[in-house]
Amino acid sequence: MFVLVNLKTYPCDPIAIAEAVRDVNDTTDARLAVAPQAAHIERVAETGVETWAQHVDPIEYGSNTGHTLAETAADAGAVGTLINHSERRLKLADIDGALRAAERSDLETIVCANNPTQVGAAAALEPDAVAVEPPELIGTGTPVSQADPDIVRDAVEAAETVDPDVAVLCGAGISTGDDVVSASDLGTEGVLLASGVAKADDPTAALESLVEPL
Numbered sequence: 001m002f003v004l005v006n007l008k009t010y011p012c013d014p015i016a017i018a019e020a021v022r023d024v025n026d027t028t029d030a031r032l033a034v035a036p037q038a039a040h041i042e043r044v045a046e047t048g049v050e051t052w053a054q055h056v057d058p059i060e061y062g063s064n065t066g067h068t069l070a071e072t073a074a075d076a077g078a079v080g081t082l083i084n085h086s087e088r089r090l091k092l093a094d095i096d097g098a099l100r101a102a103e104r105s106d107l108e109t110i111v112c113a114n115n116p117t118q119v120g121a122a123a124a125l126e127p128d129a130v131a132v133e134p135p136e137l138i139g140t141g142t143p144v145s146q147a148d149p150d151i152v153r154d155a156v157e158a159a160e161t162v163d164p165d166v167a168v169l170c171g172a173g174i175s176t177g178d179d180v181v182s183a184s185d186l187g188t189e190g191v192l193l194a195s196g197v198a199k200a201d202d203p204t205a206a207l208e209s210l211v212e213p214l
């Protein structure tokens with residue numbers, strides 16, 4: 001299972017969490033990575049942890065004030081990027097453009113979607129993976145894999161129908177190893193999570209408990 005810890009803009013210590021993710025990654029067969037804010041990518045990547053961008057824009061080098069260029073994220077050490085996170089929505093044409101920008105920089109891609117219908121549309125754009133995240137469950141501690149298993153099952157089916165090569169992940173409310181096991185049982189290849197680690201008193205213990213049953 002792939003476990004991507006999204007730090008959003010939480011007031012956590014990105015380096016301490018990056019080191020915890022790196023160290024727990026070394027103890028498990030699961031693949032752990034962290035997605036810090038753009039300004040922290042370089043320092044986080046220097047810890048040796050697998051580092052992802054939270055977003056890249058559908059742009060090239062040029063006059064794009066305030067944007068995130070895929071090439072710059074990759075130069076800073078990112079190996080992948082989220083696109084169209086629920087908190088950073090893009091229009092369809094811009095999701096496509098961001099995917100092409102990520103491809104130029106050899107960034108692995110996960111396109112986020114609210115529901116199975118959007119998962120199917122996202123899969124048609126040929127990302128490496130799609131992630132279904134019901135917005136109403138994000139940050140609640142109520143895990144999508146247990147609270148709404150049908151949305152995860154339907155997302156897996158929707159992506160499979162469009163392009164069987166596109167992996168499916170799920171996210172929202174995931175915070176325990178049981179949540180991750182449920183996600184795996186539903187056919188996903190990974191989870192996105194944030195508050196369960198970024199807001200934990202002891203991020204290392206939170207990460208250890210997440211991967212313990214895997």
Ligand code: G3P
Pocket residue numbers: 006085133137138139140141171172173174192193194195196
């Ligand atoms: O990107 C993952 C995120 O949206 C899920 O947030 O806090 O529910 O784990 P959280």
